Amino acid sequence: MNTSPEKKHSVTLMDVARASGVSGATVSRVLSGYEFVKESTRRRVLETVEQLGYVANLQARSLAGGRSQVIGLLVPNLGNSYVGTISRGVDHELIRANYDLMLYTSHRHPGKESFYANAIANGLTDGLLLIAPLVPATYLEVLREQNFPYVLIDQTDTTENSNVVESTNWQGAYDATCYLNQLGHTRIAFITGASIVRSAVDRLAGYKAALTDCNIPFKEELVVEGDYQQQTGYEVSKRLLQSVNPPPTAIFACNDLSAFGAMEAVRESGLRIPDDISIIGFDDIPQASLIYPKLTTVRQPLEQMGQVAVKILLECIEDLGRPTQHVSLKTELVIRDSCGPYKSQNGK
Amino acid sequence: MNTSPEKKHSVTLMDVARASGVSGATVSRVLSGYEFVKESTRRRVLETVEQLGYVANLQARSLAGGRSQVIGLLVPNLGNSYVGTISRGVDHELIRANYDLMLYTSHRHPGKESFYANAIANGLTDGLLLIAPLVPATYLEVLREQNFPYVLIDQTDTTENSNVVESTNWQGAYDATCYLNQLGHTRIAFITGASIVRSAVDRLAGYKAALTDCNIPFKEELVVEGDYQQQTGYEVSKRLLQSVNPPPTAIFACNDLSAFGAMEAVRESGLRIPDDISIIGFDDIPQASLIYPKLTTVRQPLEQMGQVAVKILLECIEDLGRPTQHVSLKTELVIRDSCGPYKSQNGK
DNA sequence: CTGAAAGCGCTAACAA
């Protein structure tokens, strides 16, 4: 029986070398696709690799100075579709490039974020992707100093020195607000995201700009602070509906999760969506079209953002010292069932 | 400016050793918590570590024979809540144990699954978690031979030689079917999962057993083959509603995603849920309570499954050669709005 | 075109 409490060893490069009667160096050359190897030697080595079922040991390879073919992905947390969808894009693209993924969760904890960023940079990975990181400046500095390739997703570095993939947050928010106005709404509430996150700031700015352009006066009391979480969206909406008078006829939530929270609050207040109050979100995560009523929202091309980020990252790995890129993908207003025309309150 | 296209090196264990006037071995001992180090030395080393901002290089550590403090997680795909929720459980537990996560996606491709299993076993990780793997037997053998610690989640090894964390699939399906019967349904359709997956087989068995116990004759034509995907659930339900006569009055889908597909199909046929037809799912992923009408379903404690799997895995890593464990967590019927009492068709 | 040798950063005997 197999009870020896020992890990068995696997086939190494040296095994392959011996079995095919060449040196380790030669096997290494064949494996890394080095040109100047005699065709017959190459074939022999490749055959042996096949026969022995040799699989390269990434750690050793990367330790020795080669590529590890692994990239790190730092996410705020797991289990939500926002992160999931971006990750899927990342994953798809990585597979095409034959890279593996190391996943780290920051749990929105600044200390962890910077610890990881550090550890990752001198660890296994060839590059790092950060999804909506909280406090970039602190440790991005370190990454830059080490000239370690990284790309920010859905977040901007204030110093403008990082590779960034985001979407047109300002424009998206602007469009959503105008849409609400076209439906006749003028009392449009806004649930913000965490104000450290650039995308949240941009969306707020887009909202304000649209108000101005639509000749709607900006009302401080209609803007409430959220943090991209459903629970918080629920709480602030609750307050919004109770304390503001006259109440808003539409709520623009900074992301879909917050919008879900708002929907709960609205429903609890006995109001109907969209008859009594319209709700619009941002992101278009998969749940947006599952919830009832289906959520009208501003779509961010999340999966595509992941893909583009990988492309940029790989380019950087290929060519350290290439200038940083900043790409903004287009958002798109997705009209579903959660927004309706403004109705005067005389029906009440 | 910082344009040298070179990665800078980070602080190594040797740097710490030199700076604190001891040998590398001693630093290593301090870092690994070895007892017999003079207290003053330990303190000195720790201080230097702090000062220099030293972070251990995992690859080197694991190459040299130590633990890498990384475990591998092989998932079928990304972006859905089923995987996301389990992963969250895994993540939480791993953090407590100070482990990191390497994520691999098999995309339900048998070849990839086995390739990864191989690569992982002689790679960076100390152990492997597999979420609902497709064709275990093939490569689990290899893992076992190498005595490499691994745990299956929501899937069983037919040879009974693996650590397994699943839920009471049979019982859950049994309960759901009985519930439907209590509501008066006798024509209960069943959408299966991929038949290679053990959980799917068990659920089907639970369904059949319940029928028997409720004195409902089993009808072959009411069982249609799905594969846990929403799209497939939609397609087979469509066929089910068109071709079977008289049509079912209730559909039991093998997982929530399939149930969502069924809901689409039902709605397209102009039938109402739950008035004309009842639908019940399995899993209770977060969307289940967001969709309209809210889905009645059998809850699997997904997050908890992830946590338990990690615990078992860590125990194995601690003690190779410990006997394999098999734990089944309890499922629970969650009654929401998608199931209603059977109504005779005279209303039509 | 290929081999020998050095070394990546760390751990693990074995001495001292």
Place this chain on the structure above:
DNA sequence: TTGTTAGCGCTTTCAG
């Protein structure tokens, strides 16, 4: 209690 010496499996000069 601590240092010395070997490697772990691989890549990369540098010679041939």
